[in-house]
Amino acid sequence: MAGMKHVALHDADILELIVEHLAPGKECTSEAQRQPISALARVSKAFHIPATKALWARLPSLHHLLLLLPEFDTMYRAYRTEHPFGDLKDVRLSERVSPATWARFRNRAAAVRHLSQGRFSDVLVLHDESWSYLARLLGDHGPLFPSLRTVSGWQPTTSCEDLRLLACPLLQSVAIYHAFTDQGWAGSCPLAVQDVLINAPGLTDLKLVSCSDDFFTHITPEALAQLRSLWFEVDQPTDCAPREWYPNAAALRVLSALPALEHLRVELALDYNDTEFMGFGSLITLCILDSGCGDATWFLERCSSPRLRELTIDLTNLYFQEFEWEDMHPLCVAIAGHTPQLRELQIFFGFFGEMPEQIPDMLLTAAHPLFALRHLTTLSLWLSYGEFILSDSVLEAFAEAWPALVSLEICFSTFRPYTPGGLPRPHPASVTLRSFHALSRHCPHLQVLHIPHLYVPPEDCYGSVNVDGAEHSPGHQLWKMAICRAFIVDAHACAQVLHHIFPHLDVGHSRAAYLRSHDACQEDHFFRTAWLNTLDALEGCQTSTSNAELSYHDASQCESSGR
Structure with missing residues (x-):
């Protein structure tokens, strides 16, 4: 046996497999990998060559x-x-x-x-x-x-x-x-x-x-x-970086004519004088970091790629010019008009200047031009401060407009604090379980859902689980859900309804998605507790269902054996 081990340790293929197990790709990507591989290189002549190659591959x-x-x-x-x-x-x-x-x-x-x-x-x-x-x-x-x-x-x-x-x-x-x-x-x-x-x-x-x-x-x-892929960005905030670090008109003209360019990430702070061009005809993915408020809209109007599938617009770097609600509609018009085959859209907002007291129709009106994007599979709207107000009618309109949706995320990092003292009140136009039925019916491929509000009163849970009288899609494959602010009166009853509409929800991934997006702010403790308690109750529902199915399977096997 010892002789066989000795022979094995001189087989180059076996040595390579062992090193590959410790450092996939035969290169060390972390310090944790470097330590055992370094030990192999030091103490074993047999392992020295393959281990040394793995150590030096990523310097x-x-x-x-x-x-x-x-x-x-x-x-x-x-x-x-x-x-x-x-x-x-x-x-x-x-x-x-x-x-x-x-x-x-x-x-x-x-x-x-x-x-x-x-x-x-x-x-x-x-x-x-x-x-x-x-x-x-x-x-x-x-x-x-x-x-x-x-x-x-x-x-x-x-x-x-x-x-x-x-x-x-x-x-x-x-x-x-x-x-x-x-x-x-x-x-x-x-x-x-x-x-x-x-x-x-x-x-x-x-x-x-x-x-x-x-x-x-x-x-x-x-x-x-x-x-084929190009990044041109700045590593300092807009108020600190020199204007000479952002691509000028002449540079954009050069880039717009590149025949093979498919992936572009560009940070813009433009002087609109003498910046005319039309091109970027081969782009598949585009990320615009807008540092001038309006640069993204302006750029999209000059992007002629019929192949564009993924678009990311980052507005979090605006300091001197705040993004206003009035800017939303022109931006959505530019997106819809110049990216007709778009599949994935992500927009990151810092905060809106003079954020008005919202009604759900504000977002619906601003986003309405995007309804022309019938092939959209991913929509993400992220706001660092503030909040969008949604309603059942808004989410139902989204579901009907984008039947191919796989991921819908409308999320916030920091909320406007509610008045302390007593329990917080749900927004009168908040989302209810009714919208989940609409998403289940109209978006059969939806797998990820992250929304800002959910209001579940007892009457929506007790009695019929189908609150709007319409059928949902049985066996829907949604597996991850997070709610920024959940107002849920009965967590167990709500969990039963969720389990009925979305039987494949993964509690672990849903909990992790929520915790990644929201710090444990004291002001949001009520909502945090409500949603996490609902997920705990959902886990119990899933366990009960699994046990019942297992018992039924065992009983069926016993009955078959008895025959």
């Missing part, structure tokens, strides 16, 4: 690779002795490296598939001259990282020599932070990105964060033509 910082160079290792140890809590910066490497050391360095670099710059301080570890030094050591012997697939969180040096050394034929995705075309850069960074695109024909995913507004105007359209 969390370039620092680990640089320690293989004796000159850098010596500098680092000396610096840490004098500055235990400091960070080594601006290292200039110049010493000769032995062939054996360089071979070890190249061997480790060849295993790297995913590279991150690590902590922000790691950005400044190497001086520009050190990257030129590495380029000289490399010579004409192929890419420095021949297996590299992704580069994340990378801030290039002034010369951008580091970007050129990252290029390889297998490279697929690059994320670059703080790359500019002025302040002494002399266009070197866009040209370096252009070289990377040319030398990495498989690079189709590019992310730029807080870069010059005219960045793409310095790159030839031929080099950009291979891009």
